[in-house]
Amino acid sequence: DAGVIQSPRHEVTEMGQEVTLRCKPISGHDYLFWYRQTMMRGLELLIYFNNNVPIDDSGMPEDRFSAKMPNASFSTLKIQPSEPRDSAVYFCASSRHHNSPLHFGNGTRLTVT
Amino acid sequence: AQSVTQLGSHVSVSEGALVLLRCNYSSSVPPYLFWYVQYPNQGLQLLLKYTSAATLVKGINGFEAEFKKSETSFHLTKPSAHMSDAAEYFCAVSPNTNAGKSTFGDGTTLTVKP
Numbered sequence: 001d002a003g004v005i006q007s008p009r010h011e012v013t014e015m016g017q018e019v020t021l022r023c024k025p026i027s028g029h030d031y032l033f034w035y036r037q038t039m040m041r042g043l044e045l046l047i048y049f050n051n052n053v054p055i056d057d058s059g060m061p062e063d064r065f066s067a068k069m070p071n072a073s074f075s076t077l078k079i080q081p082s083e084p085r086d087s088a089v090y091f092c093a094s095s096r097h098h099n100s101p102l103h104f105g106n107g108t109r110l111t112v113t
Numbered sequence: 114a115q116s117v118t119q120l121g122s123h124v125s126v127s128e129g130a131l132v133l134l135r136c137n138y139s140s141s142v143p144p145y146l147f148w149y150v151q152y153p154n155q156g157l158q159l160l161l162k163y164t165s166a167a168t169l170v171k172g173i174n175g176f177e178a179e180f181k182k183s184e185t186s187f188h189l190t191k192p193s194a195h196m197s198d199a200a201e202y203f204c205a206v207s208p209n210t211n212a213g214k215s216t217f218g219d220g221t222t223l224t225v226k227p
Binding site: 004033042043045048056091093098099101102103104105106107 | 145149154155156157158159162203207208209210215217219220
């Protein structure tokens with residue numbers, strides 16, 4: 001079991017650029033979550049999927065953020081255009097059921113200058 | 114609806130001392146409860162979980178937690194702190210139903226002094 005795999009580990013970009021974060025969940029997990037972690041706001045749930053279908057995207061900050069899950073083994077979180085306030089660590093997590101323990105990736109540290 | 118309150122954003126103990134991290138929850142349905150640990154530059158890892166079986170739950174690294182329904186608490190303890198326990202700890206609640214998602218507390222940073 002390779003765990004949840006996120007790429008890249010670090011991303012530095014300039015304001016206005018498009019950023020795409022990637023996630024491969026654990027095989028057999030039906031739920032996939034995207035979280036954002038900052039010092040000021042802590043851990044925030046952005047969106048989650050069940051069987052590749054978005055269930056709750058109420059945590060997505062604004063229209064600049066979008067997430068997709070084209071198949072059971074891949075998801076992306078896109079920010080376009082990026083802003084300095086988007087700087088944070090973005091985590092992907094997966095779970096077998098909605099109330100099972102979450103398995104987190106090691107995160108992508110995004111810096112927008 | 115559900116929520117989690119972790120009392121104390123920072124806890125400092127001496128090596129060998131008791132660790133007590135507090136978590137209180139509210140939930141409109143019977144809850145599942147979890148403790149996660151986050152080491153620097155890593156994602157959260159599951160420490161232990163309560164899913165309506167035994168109220169005293171043992172986890173990894175010598176940690177345990179007790180579910181107390183009357184107090185709506187799920188405090189995390191370890192009899193003797195080790196330097197490697199220094200990390201951030203998160204309590205989370207999930208509904209014991211067919212829908213919903215986990216709600217996380219704000220986290221408690223544990224410092225262990227030599």
